[in-house]
Structure formats: structure tokens, C-alpha cells
Amino acid sequence: MMKPEVYRSLGLSDKEYRNILKILKRKPTNTELAMFSVEWSEHCGYLHSRKWLKTLPKTGRYKALIGEDSGGIILDGLAIIFKMESHNHPSQLEPKQGAATGVGGIIRDIFTAGARPVALLDSLRFGPLAQAYNKYLFTGVVDGIQFYGNCVGVPTVGGEIYFDESYNGNCLVNAMCIGIAKKDALVRARAHGLGNPIMYVGSSTGRDGIGGCSILASHEFKAGEEKRPTVQIGDPFTEKCLIEATLEAINTGHVVGIKDMGAAGLTCCTSEMASAGNSGMDIELQAVPRREENMEPWEVMMSESQERMLVCIKKGKEEQIKKIFFKWGLNASVIGQVTGDGLVTIRDNGKIVAKVKAHSLTKAPVYDMPYKKPRYLRKLNKLALSKILKPKDYNKILLRLLAGPSITNKAWVYEQYDHMVGTNTVVLPGSDAAVLRLKGTNKAIAATCDCNSRYCFLDPYRGAQIAVAEAARNLVCSGAHPAAVTDCLNFGNPRKPESFWQFKNCVQGIADTCRVFNIAVVSGNVSFYNESPRSAINPTPTIGMIGVIKDVAKTCSQNFKEEGDSVILLGYCREELGASEYLKEIHRVTAGRAPQLDLRLEQAVQKTALEAIGKGLVNSAHDCSEGGLAAALAECCVSNKDKMIGANINNLYYNMRADALLFGESQSRIILSCAKDSVEKVRKIALRFKAPFCVIGRTGGRFLKILNGIKELIYLPIEDLSEQWRGSLKKRIEG
């Protein structure tokens, strides 16, 4: 009998170990134990989440593609492949390399499908910048993304950055990659065809990252723990060569299947490729290119060295494929072949060190976890508006909100990222969604990622619904039809019923809302155990969404374009301040419930905006989100620094608190601007879709002026708005 310390130190429970004994009908070898420990880790095996992930819709209005490691949609003859993945724990320990390898890993998931990576987005969350360690994390993560993304030549075109106390001690780094392929050129992560060679390509194998997924990603942080050796080191130059070599190899038509050696490295690739192909594999570890001496077989199987892949190719084509990888200065070595016995057989110098059924490794146990609504919500969800003091000077409040870390312009970050390489970026970062043209067609795709985790904390189901609705709204504002979703689900410890309740409700919120929008969830990732010694993070189901623009000439962005245009509000304002940025930033209150969401209203508003943009009637479109109507209008005024335009909003007649009108975060609102003679046409569209429509004012001048009735609430020079919105992040970082 193996000592419990051994398997427990690898992250396996007593029950899981007994299960392994039952499967093997004998004691596992060290290598087998290591293999089970990584394949049955939360990160690879989705033990706690799988039951609920099954409820997500897998079909939608665009034909969905669901692969082993990524998913996508079909658009004419093209496949748009995309996925978002977390690299939270490594980034918390070593922000630069953690973020860099997160980017590297997600790019590999895309090009191993045969798609050329064309864009990256990142959703980042940290504790408040006032704490020195959070500043270190934030600047380190940005540095890691620029270090990797810029060199590898994939533009970072969008994303989101939030700061909240709940991320103290556990930051979130979610990276999303989009790739394009001809639809017939896609490759799966499968090995089949008796006797077909299994080839190892890319970097050599070292001891870096051993146990990254089982030890690091599948447990929460405890005070004083030293986990840095489990973080991998990235080499974007090698990855760039690997992209080119892999796509060239796939192009020969001789590649049967291919998979990135990411989490759980060679273990994951051998067992999952064999399992997905209903085959077996016989591997000789001595053939694995190495960068360190005297590695034990289990170390080779567990290593998470970066920029490596396993490829199954057609027999007889070994030399042709090797030549391509050699040309790019990469390793390529045949390390085994496909067998028909369904077993993963691992040899070291001919001696068998592991022999396990591939299916048994990949069918990790599924746990049905208990869940319970947290008690604290009963109190937190109650918000007595009467107890929130009404501010005297709304101008000051607006300026403070614009300068707040979550709303402020993020140019300090995205100007460090090459967001133009590839010459596809038609709408640059800083608008509601990034837009990429599809060369050779007149279409474009738009991409965004969204999640307001404060909403999810106070109401997980509705918060997740809003994340989907807002992502769709952002795409619509760029002129895109929402098409498909990837989700990156960041939560606390699933063994805590309160955490699991958050998870379950968020997944249900995503599933239900995607069904209403008729869009599929084509790929995703779950990251549990996001807890610091003090507490769990806010539940954060980040939604990455792709949309389709049918005519690239009809894209739209958020900034006002012309003086004298009419400003239109689609949707309407409710008196709701719960969970708002305003309450948090100004009153230091996190309470109430997430704003209401009426999906029928949401769709009416989105359809109106889409049709108006599609018909070329509209000059700008912007979603109202954090900071409400006032912040959104301010952004419309100043977000093009070469051409800032003021506005006079003088047709609002709401009987409600002024702070709720200005800063409340009612959903389903879009601000449009259009030439005066287009107003009636837009109104007719709104009428047809039954979307609330109101001309609320006019663009022009050097001031943003907002009145409710005849009462002036906001009167500010656009230069002041711009200064607060534009300059504050840099000031916070560089002083």
C-alpha cells in the first residue's frame, strides 16, 4: 500500500486513490500515479463542474463547432475558432510569466485546431491599486501580456480591467484568442490509425511547471505557501515559429491530430488524444527532447514546459513533417505510435513504466456538489435608497467616477500591446468591442469580454445573465450580430456549498440567456479555488463573445462624430442604484441587487440598434454600463481625442433621484447619435421592435450639459471630462 502522504501531496484524495486501485487492479507505479493526479485534477478533469457545464447550449443561430480544446462557428467558408482560459494562480505568484504563459497557452489551443490566431483579448481583475502588491501584479501582468503577445505577432485588441477588494490575494487573468481557418482545414486533437507515428514537436522538456495544474490550479492559496517553482516560463519567439511550422504542417494534409502540451503536459496529450480517437498509444520517453539531465519518467510525463505539442501524423510522412519543424528551428521527434489496445503505454528505455486505459485517465470522477445560498445575501440584498445621501454637486461625482480605476480609459495598458499587427483591426481598443475585418471578404467579426462581478456577487443568476446581455449589447454597438460565446468561469472553492451555489446559479444564468439569444457556448474553462487566506473572489463568469458584421463598411464606434447630431436613448432609466459603481466608489457601499434585466426589452433595444447601424443611419452607438448614463455620455464626448464633441442633453423627464438617473446602471440602454434627418427612420425601426425611443439632446459645443426637466445636473467642459477619464490610470501607476 502506498503511503497516503504520497498521493495526497499530488492532490489526490483517499477516495480517488481507492478508485485508481480499483481501475488498475494493482498498485499504480509512480508514473501512473502522477498521470492520474494531473488528469483527475480539477483543472483537467472538471470534476466539480462537469455536471452543470452540460446544461450550456451547444447550438445556436450560427453553426457551432465544438472541438476538444476550442470551439467556434462557421461563417461562409470560414471557421472562426475561439476560446478563453484562465491563468489566475500562476499570475498571482509570478505576474509576468503567469500572464505570458496564459497568453501562450490559449494561442496554442487555437492554432492546434488549424486556425491562424488573429486576435487576443484579456479580462483582468486585481485588488485596489492603492496596495503596492496589487500594483506589482497589475503592471507585471500587463508586462507579461505585451512581452508575449507583441513578439508572437497576434494583436491584443480588447478586454476589460477591474479592481475590487475581492481580488486581493487572488487576481484573475483570463486570456481569449480568436483564430481563422478555412472550414475544411480544421484539425482535431485526436490520435487514430493503427501504427501512425506520434511525434513530439516544439521546445524541449525540462522540470518547469511540474504539477502546475494539480497543485497550483486546483487548490486555494494558503498563507506563506511557496509555489513559485510550479509556474512555467514562456518563450514567445519559439511560439511564433511553432505557429508557422504547425500551420505549414497541417497544410500538407498529413496531420491526423494535434494537441498542445499545456496543463498536464505529455500525460494530458497522450491520454486525451488516444481517448478522443478511441485508440491507444505506445510511447518511448527516451525519445523526448530534453533540456535537463536525469529526469525521472514521471517528471517527463508531468512537465509543463511551454511551447510543445504532440502530433499524430500519417505513416510514412515522418521526414516531410520533420523537415518543416527543423526549418523553423524546432525539435521534432517520433516518440511512439498509435495502437489498437486502448492503452496508454509509457516506456523508459523499453521498460514499461505505465500502462493505463486511456479512457480511465480521461474519465475523471464527476462530483455532485451540495450548494446553499449564502446567508449574508439576505442582508446585503436590502438597500434602502433613503439612507444613501444625495450628493450636492453631480459634476464632481461624474469626474470622480470617470477617474475611477474601473471606468477610466485604459490606453496606458492597450498602448503597450501591439493591437494592429495583422492589419485587420478596424475598430481599435477603447470602444465597446474590437472589430476585425476578414480579409478576402466584406465581412468582419467583433469581439468583447464582459462580466460585472459585483452583480454576480449580489445576484449570481442575474449577474451572469447581464454578463451575456451586456456582451451582446457591446457587439451590437459595433454593428455586429451576436454569434457565439466562450466562458471562463472563475469561482472559489467548489467544496464550499456557498461557493458552489454561486457557480451553479451563474452557469444557469449563462445557459438560459444564451438560449434566449439563440447563441451557443462553444468553448470555455473553469477555474475554481480562487481564494486567498481571507476570502473567495466575487463569482466571475467572464463572457467572451464573438459577433458577425455583415458589411465591414457598416461598423460603428462609441464616440460622437458630428456636431449637431441628435442624441437618442434606446431603452429607459429605472430608479435603481443597487450594485452600482457609483455606490461603491462614492458611498463605499456594495449592496442591493444587480439591475433588473428584461430580456424582451433587451432584444428590442439590440435589434433596433443593429438595424439602424446596418442601414447606415447611425454615427455612433454606446452601451450604458458602469457609471450609468452620465459616464456613457461623457465617453461619447471624449473618446476620440482628436475630435472631442460636447452635447446638450435637455430632453430627459424622469421622476426619480438625480443620482439614480445619472449614475444608475439600468440595463438594456444604448445611446445613439445620428444626423437630424435620420431620426425619424430610427424612430420607425424602434417602433417596429417595440423599443423605447427618445431623442434626449444634441451633440455640439465644448460642454457636456445634462438636464432633468429644467434642472441642470451636469455642466462640464469636455476637456475636464477628458483629463479625468484619460489621465488617471497613468497617474495611479506612475505617480
Added chain:
Amino acid sequence: MKFGVVVFPGSNCDQDCLYVTRDVLKQSVKYIWHKDTNLDGLDCVILPGGFSYGDYLRTGAIARFSAVMKSIAGFARKGGTVIGICNGFQILLEAGLLPGVMLRNKGLHFICKHVYIKTENNQTRFTNLYDRGQVLKMPVAHNEGNYYIDAAGLKDLKDNNQIIFRYCSPEGELSGQFNPNGALDNIAGIINKKGNVLGMMPHPERSSEKQLGTEDGCFIFKSIVKWLQMRKA
């Protein structure tokens, strides 16, 4: 006209340069692998941006030893047209085909954004379609664009009208405020004495189509085509 776009391991603007010359300018173009040495039949060689050899050691420091660089030096000696963009400019400096060096940006950050540059010399094969003093909008994207040369070298550049582009305001004002990287004398692009080798940090291939927000860069390629056509005629 026949263009060649050099591909080093780590080049990442090679495909964009190919796209512009082939699909926007409708010229014939091919890739030149860094181990190739045959440049026969080419009218213009483009050294594209990117991170050749990962920019490990120092930008362009390894690429200059590539086999193709010897051929490019010979091609330039014979008067062939060479344009180095971003990393390509850095490689030309390392290879000694242009004078000066690149330092890290003064802010110590990678910078990607649109900037304005002033056409200081339009009497070249690269700029004949611009007006003298014309302000162009083009993006930069680099870590090391802080051009430096000693006083004697700078005087030499000025005396020979070798400074082609300078960073400026949208209105054409030259001042430190509009210099994104700290480059000496706001230098954004220079040519060699002979006038057949241009190095520049801004990316003309990213600013050659209206869809991308500016087509100011396109006229560099068009100038080259026009010059070559006139010479051939």
C-alpha cells in the same frame, strides 16, 4: 515591379507587407527566407517588422548575421531599393547599412499608437509622391525606437538630407511632446547617403487602407513603384 519580403524566424509583419504590395498595390511579390541568398529579379527588398530571433540579445543583432543579409548588402551596394520597417530598420542599423543605433523607448514601455510624422525630404525614391513638409498619420509599435547617433553623425545626416521623417504634431510642429520614444531630433526615418536604403519606425503597411484609419503610408510604396517605373521606362 517585383518586391521581396524577407522572413526571419520571428518576423511578424511579413504577411502584412506581402498583403499591401500584392493586394493593395497589385504588384508582384514573394517571400525571401532568411537562408536564401538569391535576390535576382527583385526591384525592392522589404525588411519587415517583428521580433527576428526573438530580439534576444539586442534588436536586430542576430538577424544581421543571417545569410540573406550579405546578399542584401550587395543588392544595396548595386543600388537596389531596400526598405526596413521597425525591426527591419533596427536590422539595417545593426548591419551597418544605415548609420546610428536604437535605444529603448524613453518611457521604457512598448508603444503602439498612431503618431504623426513630417516628410522632411521628398526628393527620394521613397517619398516622391508626398509634398515637402506633408504630415502623415501612421502607427508605431515598438520597444526600441529611440534613435541615437553622435553629433558628427547627426551633422552628416542633416548635411546630406538623410533625415526623411520626423515625429511631429498633427499640424506639423516639431517638439519633444510629439516624440513617442525619445528619438534624437525627433527622427522617425532616415536614408543612406546613396538614397536607396530607407529605415523607418512607423508602419506604412498598417496605414495603407482607408479601412485601417489612414492611407498615408501607402504612398511610400507607390513612390517606390513610380520611381522604378520611371527608371525602367
